[in-house]
Amino acid sequence: MLQTLVSLGIASTVDVPLTIAATETALTELNDIFDKYAFKFRAFVLTAKVSDDTSSSNDKSRPRNSDGLEIDSNITLTAVTDELAASLELYPKLRFKYLEQEAKLLYLRDVFDIENMQMGDIEAEEKYLKEYKTELRELKDEIRVLLEEIEGAVQRVTKGWEENQKNLSELEKLPQDLSELDRAIKEEITRFEGDDETMHLPLNDTEALIRNLELEKSALGIEIRHLDNNVILGGKQQMEKLGRELEPMVMDYAELVGVVKQEKELREQVREKGQEDRNVEGRWNKAVIEGMKQMFDMVA
Template identity: 25%
Template sequence: MANATQALRLLQSLQKEQGDLKQKLRSQNPSQKSATPNNPPSKRRSDVSISNLSDPTPASLEADLTHYKVGAYHSQELFSKLRFSYLEQVTKEKFLRAIVGDPPLVVGHNENVELETQLAEVKAELKARKEEARVMIEEMEKMSRDLASRYKDVEIQETQLTELPESIENLESTIAGLRAKQVASMDTSNPRSSQNLTLPATMELLSEREAELAALNRQIAAVQNSLPRKTREAEAIERECSVLERRKEEAIMQAREARRKKQKGETDGTEEMGKWYRGAEEILKEMVGIEG
């Protein structure tokens, strides 16, 4: 009997602790109050709430996504704390009820093994669902970014479309001006110009141009036929020029050498030989009676 009374007191203390824990959780999260007629549910105050929902923008979508992430993380923390406290209280209650029960509930090793197996299966399923949720969240984030990018592209295209009629009008006015200038130039141009001739005159002009082209082709053929002979003559002239160039260089060198020797007072006998030949020539002329 004393054990039963002690167990009841322990249950009452646990219930009291559970009530205190709920009160603490409410005090930690004052924004999540129950909706009553005097206390309506609080609305989220952010830049997204005051934005025009009928005209979303990439910035508003990004802000909304960030807000939902923060709210989900905060709610996840609160639910984790609440779940831990709930499991703790339920476990204590079951343990005490099993002790004070008549007969007492005794759990064997086999039952623990079965519970562990079930727990492992539940954990695996929970992990798979968490992975699915994570993949779904990533897909939603990717989709939101794609939608924001597409929305931005649509805005750019809309701006371009609004500017398109004005550009078309400018192009049409430019084309009309160019056509008017073309007509005016055709009216004031030379009527005998090749661009303003009639078809018979154009054909006659074409035949003349073809005849001139044929004459030019004949001249080109004649020049090509005489090209080898002219090439040989040019090669012979080049050879003669090279020989004359060498002789010129030799004569220049001899003249420079003679000038140098004359300046230094040297002689190689050429001048004396020339004087002797000149004297001999005069003597011979006097002997034969030839007047110089």
């Protein structure tokens, strides 16, 4: 009777999860398979021997082994030989599976660097990892929200800065316009003071032109003072307001950076025990912190 890996239960150890608990369970199953198959093989050999010894006997009673148990007399030496051939075929596979599970167990113990780890220790560690990952995801969400708020504040600051720069550019042009107007007035006065009578205007027209130029000059002066008092002052006030809005965000950022730093130290302690599955999250935290620092450097 030929046996297969599936009928022996060996196939169930192929996709064993890579944990110490699952590996120890698989090794226990393989040990049970070895014991059962060895007992079965010894029973077949004993049955064949007794059957061969009693085949020429006239005793019609059922053969019994040394323990007094009845043995099937229909089993022959040929059947046992076939069973032995199947055993020789399956034994290397059983041995390979056993060695494979032993290697997994050694690997896991080396990674965890913990002697005599029990099932309860593994479950507690897995529970801690689950809670740690949940807390880490919550921190990621908080950092994401804070980043969005900071980006919004940076956009508002940038917009206010651009408006102030535009107003400053207009203010820088006003003295030049005023200087050109003053020069034009002086040129007109110089022309009127010349000896060419054809260039002279009537007195009333000249006085009216002077009054208009002085009014325009006064209007430009008022506009300049208005821009000095309102535009520049308003821009400074807006910048101070935006700065006050950023202060709590900076404090929240510093607090989150402290929390992430603490979590990073915990992750370093766990990584010393061999748990490399947290490396990705640690690198992510580091990248987030560096990105936020660069963003604040740009704002500053």
